[in-house]
Amino acid sequence: MTDPQTPSFGGAAIVQRPPAIVDVSVLVPARDEAESLAQFIEQCDVVFRTRAERYEVIVIDDGSRDNTWSVLEGLRAQYPFVRTVRHRSGRGIADALRSGYLTSDAGILVFYPADLQFKPEDIPRLVAPILAGESDMVTGRKEGKYDKAFVSRIYNGLSRTLFQIPVQDLNNVKAYRREVMDDQPVRPDWHRYMIVLAVAQGYSVSEIPVPLYPRNAGKSKFGLSRIPIGVLDMLAVWFELRFGRKPLLAFGILGGAMFGVAGIIGLLLLTTRAGTRPYWTMIQSALTLGSVFFATGILGEQIAALRAEQRELRRRLDERASDSSSDA
Known part of the structure; x- marks a missing residue:
């Protein structure tokens, strides 16, 4: 149970820590990811120890029904760079990212999943062009076997055609300046179009290849019902930008x-x-x-x-x- 003195907003309980100076906040939405979190944070610790820039990891428990929150409490006590946010019910990735953003301290944010399909060792590669002043936003291009490759190709193809975006993979791990998130509309599921909206605001976007690995545990939250929702969201984003x-x-x-x-x-x-x-x-x-x-x-x-x-x-x-x- 969350400490009654823990502040909350919008149904999200935030476990706060003393302010620290960090360069990069890694935002990790997690729903029923208890089996993967310990290994994910352990790999983050190994990577971050070798880096000059300072990192924090903010894990957002988005209404998990397993013991994700108890696992996070243990990890928070073990690793100083771990911070946590809890949603009492599932609110989706877009809301999870926003809760993490409101909790974060850094000027650079990274969206990364907890399922270890992407390894923490690639986080510094995403961040590097931003730290070097070469880009405002960096997205990863999946490399490896992908179960939803057909759907992803259709989605990315339609998005590139409709929005004229100069990257191949729009809905993937990404790093971005904090001000990019400042300008994002508060809309459910629009995290898929973060790059589209950022480009429309004048931010620069680049892309790097990122290896994709088999899921470590649990199961994908993606279902066929997401396809028509994604298409309607795409039309809504197009109308928003055009009219x-x-x-x-x-x-x-x-x-x-x-x-x-x-x-x-x-x-x-x-x-x-x-x-x-x-x-x-x-x-x-x-x-x-x-x-x-x-x-x-x-x-x-x-x-x-x-x-x-x-x-x-x-x-x-x-x-x-x-x-x-x-x-x-």
């Missing part, structure tokens, strides 16, 4: 098209003098849909204006916080 700031542009085009259809049918009726009921029904339907599209676009513009004000307010608050820390 998020100007929704009336999209809905106005659709509304104008419906009015145009109504006008064309009306002209045909006037010239042919055919007063059949189906044509009048089509005109009424097109006018109604056009009006709905325009009304939706106008409402969207109001929402977009509010979001712009929120972004500006957040920017000003960040500037004040930065100025305060500089004065201190």
Whole structure:
């Protein structure tokens, strides 16, 4: 059980440690990964001891039903660089990464799974281009046998075509500057499109090959039900990037098209003098849909204006916080 004095937010219990100066925070979402965590942290310890940069590992227990949390408590007591966050129920990788980000101290964040399909020895390779100032974000390109390779190829191919992203593997282990996460929208499952959203914000992205190994224990959380969800999320991200700031542009085009259809049918009726009921029904339907599209676009513009004000307010608050820390 979590200490009652442990602070929490959004149902996540955070075990805090005294502030330490770290360069890299490794964020590790874990759901029912009790069998892998000890070996994962042990390998992290071996790697981190040889590095000049300072690391912390933040493991987010995302509503595990096994003894993941008790394993984490033991690891936290054994390894000073381990910190933990607990979600009472499963909230998904995107929420887990955000909880880890809010708990972290470093200027560079790394998304890494606990199942040992990727070895901790490759974490410094992901971080190196960022530390060298060569890139804002580095993603790994899977090398090795992959059970979901067919689905992954389709997803990556569609994403590259739709978003013109200069990397081959979008949904994999990655390292990124903290400010990349600052600019990410708080949306479930949108961690898959972190690279897309970062590129749209002007951040630079590079890619390195990362070996993929067989899962150490447990089973994959991926199911076929994720495929339609992923496709819909992809369309949502595309709409957000294309029309998020100007929704009336999209809905106005659709509304104008419906009015145009109504006008064309009306002209045909006037010239042919055919007063059949189906044509009048089509005109009424097109006018109604056009009006709905325009009304939706106008409402969207109001929402977009509010979001712009929120972004500006957040920017000003960040500037004040930065100025305060500089004065201190």
